[in-house]
Amino acid sequence: MNTNIFIQKSFWLLGKALPKCFGCTYCRAQNEMPLNVKYETLPTEVNTCFKDVPVAINLWYGDPTLQVDYTWHILNKLNEVRHAGPICIITKGNATVFSGVYKKFPYLDLHFLFSTFGVDNSQFCVSKTSQLISNLAWAITEGVKYSIEFRPIIYGINDNLETLKRVVTIAAAHKCPIGYSGLQGTPNLVNIWGTNHIPFKPYPGQAFGYKKQLSGEVENNIRRLAKEYNVPIFPKTACLISYIHGYKKDYNAHYYRPNEVGCKHCVMNTQCEMYHKCPDTDTSMIPYPHIIAHKTNHICHHAAHNLCNSVTPDCSNISGTMLQTDIELTSADIRVTKWLTGMTVDCKFVESPHLSDFWNK
Numbered sequence: 485m486n487t488n489i490f491i492q493k494s495f496w497l498l499g500k501a502l503p504k505c506f507g508c509t510y511c512r513a514q515n516e517m518p519l520n521v522k523y524e525t526l527p528t529e530v531n532t533c534f535k536d537v538p539v540a541i542n543l544w545y546g547d548p549t550l551q552v553d554y555t556w557h558i559l560n561k562l563n564e565v566r567h568a569g570p571i572c573i574i575t576k577g578n579a580t581v582f583s584g585v586y587k588k589f590p591y592l593d594l595h596f597l598f599s600t601f602g603v604d605n606s607q608f609c610v611s612k613t614s615q616l617i618s619n620l621a622w623a624i625t626e627g628v629k630y631s632i633e634f635r636p637i638i639y640g641i642n643d644n645l646e647t648l649k650r651v652v653t654i655a656a657a658h659k660c661p662i663g664y665s666g667l668q669g670t671p672n673l674v675n676i677w678g679t680n681h682i683p684f685k686p687y688p689g690q691a692f693g694y695k696k697q698l699s700g701e702v703e704n705n706i707r708r709l710a711k712e713y714n715v716p717i718f719p720k721t722a723c724l725i726s727y728i729h730g731y732k733k734d735y736n737a738h739y740y741r742p743n744e745v746g747c748k749h750c751v752m753n754t755q756c757e758m759y760h761k762c763p764d765t766d767t768s769m770i771p772y773p774h775i776i777a778h779k780t781n782h783i784c785h786h787a788a789h790n791l792c793n794s795v796t797p798d799c800s801n802i803s804g805t806m807l808q809t810d811i812e813l814t815s816a817d818i819r820v821t822k823w824l825t826g827m828t829v830d831c832k833f834v835e836s837p838h839l840s841d842f843w844n845k
């Protein structure tokens with residue numbers, strides 16, 4: 485197992501955690517991600533087939549703007565190998581500390597994602613609208629790709645129409661898409677909030693869990709505003725990145741779960757649907773034994789064996805062309821397989837951010 489590699493959700497993560505960050509109350513990085521970490525193994529150091537994979541820098545506890553020199557150090561390393569995939573920096577700090585980054589690294593596909601809570605002077609978050617606006621203006625001048633991350637949207641705190649409209653109109657004025665989601669409330673986080681009397685509540689009729697749920701009303705309000713102001717919106721970061729970087733489909737293959745992620749409302753729907761129907765089945769870069777199979781109503785291995793606590797109806801209704809293997813993979817193996825092929829994988833798997841050794845070239 486490659487324990488010197490950390491892959492989670494949408495990214496190959498590079499960088500390290502800090503003992504301090506902005507101290508936002510809902511922070512998952514502080515309570516759910518490892519705090520004593522440093523990962524510097526570049527994708528192409530493992531296998532050249534990873535030259536295009538998406539990378540995020542310093543996504544653990546410790547915003548990139550609080551570790552500026554170290555963020556430049558990782559950028560330098562990626563530049564030395566001419567990494568060709570999207571390189572993402574997610575921040576709610578002052579991005580101007582990275583001024584000159586585009587001139588210095590013109591070959592890197594840089595993308596700044598500006599995180600906002602949508603309200604100022606919140607007891608739960610340091611984010612400020614003025615910082616968001618000045619960061620967006622900086623990104624335009626700098627020449628890097630950029631977007632807004634409006635997360636987490638919390639019941640009764642930053643989900644009112646005025647806040648949603650504020651974020652959507654800022655996005656419209658700066659011509660950028662928005663990634664958004666509700667609040668993840670794992671049992672551990674819910675316990676911490678309870679102990680510290682933090683008044684986060686799930687939406688009526690919902691329970692906290694791993695899925696970052698919103699109410700139907702809030703979803704509808706965001707979609708209506710996005711349509712009115714012509715702003716592309718995405719509940720999944722990978723979908724947003726695929727859109728901005730001109731991919732022909734979502735690199736995380738969410739189109740296998742179209743109801744869960746709301747594909748029918750998405751600007752990428754036609755192209756993702758086309759790829760889902762007719763994927764590129766060249767899998768010569770996949771190093772483990774597998775076959776290509778077409779399946780309907782397939783049930784995810786974790787859902788079928790009660791190993792997952794965030795099952796949705798889409799988990800037992802997966803259809804399309806997929807890779808099938810008898811060997812047990814890690815969830816990181818599955819992620820990179822999706823990134824490389826655009827297909828989902830039918831297999832047994834264990835949750836792990838580390839890649840199996842068979843990827844080593």
Ligand code: SF4
Binds near residue numbers: 742748750756
């Ligand atoms: S159509 Fe679905 S999978 Fe494709 S980018 Fe949109 S939400 Fe993601």
